[in-house]
Amino acid sequence: MGIVVAIDGPSGSGKSTVAKRVAAALGLAYLDTGAMYRAAAWWCERTGIDLTADEVDAGAVTRAILTMPLDMGLDPTSPGVTCDGVDIAEVIRDPHIASVVSKVATNLDVRAELARLQREIIAGESRDAVGLHRSFSAGEGIVAEGRDITTVIAPDADVRLLVTASEEARLARRAGDLKAAGKSVDAAALRDQVVRRDRDDATVSQFLTAPEGVTLVDSSDMTLEETVEHVLGLIEA
Ligand code: CDP
Numbered sequence: 001m002g003i004v005v006a007i008d009g010p011s012g013s014g015k016s017t018v019a020k021r022v023a024a025a026l027g028l029a030y031l032d033t034g035a036m037y038r039a040a041a042w043w044c045e046r047t048g049i050d051l052t053a054d055e056v057d058a059g060a061v062t063r064a065i066l067t068m069p070l071d072m073g074l075d076p077t078s079p080g081v082t083c084d085g086v087d088i089a090e091v092i093r094d095p096h097i098a099s100v101v102s103k104v105a106t107n108l109d110v111r112a113e114l115a116r117l118q119r120e121i122i123a124g125e126s127r128d129a130v131g132l133h134r135s136f137s138a139g140e141g142i143v144a145e146g147r148d149i150t151t152v153i154a155p156d157a158d159v160r161l162l163v164t165a166s167e168e169a170r171l172a173r174r175a176g177d178l179k180a181a182g183k184s185v186d187a188a189a190l191r192d193q194v195v196r197r198d199r200d201d202a203t204v205s206q207f208l209t210a211p212e213g214v215t216l217v218d219s220s221d222m223t224l225e226e227t228v229e230h231v232l233g234l235i236e237a
Contacts, residue, residue, distance in 0.1 A: 002141025003028065004122055005235060006149040006157035011194045012170030014219050014227060015145050015163040021228045022235070023076035023143040030076035031121055033146030033153070036114050038092035039083050041101045043068045046084070051100035062109040072121065074142070098193050102200040118144065118153050150214045159235050162210040163227070166220040170194055 005022065009015035016032060023030035044051055047064045073080030081089045091097070104110050122144050144153065150160040165173070174194050175185045210216040215234060219227045 002124070003159070003235075004141060004154055004157040005143040005159045005161070006154045007143065007145040007161045007163055007231075008147055008150045008214075009145075009163035009165075010147075010170065010198050012174040013163045013165045014173060014224065017224060018163055018219075018227050018231055019143045019145040020076045020079065021224070022231050025228070025232060026141075026143075026235070028076070028140055029074035029142040030079055031072065031074060031118065031142055031144040032079055032081075033114070033118055033144060033149060035079070035081050035089075035092060036070065036072065036118065037105045037110075038097050038101050039070055039081055039088060040065050040068060040104045040110055040114065041097050042088055042092050043070070043083055044104060045100075051103045056103050058107055058109075061104055061107050062113075065104070065107075065110050065113050070117075074121070076143070095189065095193060098197060102197060106200075115153055118146075118149075122154055151211055160214040161217055161231060161234065162214050163217045163219055163231075165218065167195065169220045 003026075005019075005028070007015050007019045016034070019032075020030055022028075041051060044061055044064050049057060049060050049064060069084045071080075071082040073082070079089075080087065081092060122142055124142070144157075146153070150157065150162065154160075171190060171194055174190055178185050178190070217227065217230060217234070222230065
């Protein structure tokens, strides 16, 4: 199944950009597991579930995800996300999705189903049942990124990295991303997206130290290029 590189990190750590660049440089497939959680939130709303409600119907969420017609593109130069025939790559980056995604990501049934799909993709197995198809072969190997890839999804990965950055650097990067996309930058909204979401995900504590066997890459004082070079060096070592 080729080399498996697992990368975790918090919001704005740069893990997605680094993972894509590294996969492209090595000719590997790329899996954005965060996009799968975002797609799950989009699909729930599409099927009529109110994710803004105080008490979200967990059973309805689980049922929706078990029939989610998701199609993840694994090409690191254009990683598409299609659900029910709709190209949702852009819409899942919407601040609204960011504000509700934790509601589905904390549902353990959702995590179990997405974990199953993620392990299948990483293993390069074909899937013929309803659901997920791959538009880029994972045969040569894959770079998979998210929040639990090094620990839960692929603890046996050949290379396991935790990409972090200080809160200040992460906020600045997210602001830069938004500006580059021509979107307005509201400091409070940004803090909400980056800091509050990490807290809601209850994943912050796991990013303070790297678990055994996971290499910490603190990118606070590195440029994107420097981080990519550093990670390529770690993979080749
Ligand atoms: O914006 P950011 O890069 O932080 O988020 P993302 O990677 O697109 O992930 C979006 C959301 O999906 C996170 O806030 C988590 O709620 C969830 N997620 C998760 O629970 N487990 C993963 N392996 C990846 C993402």
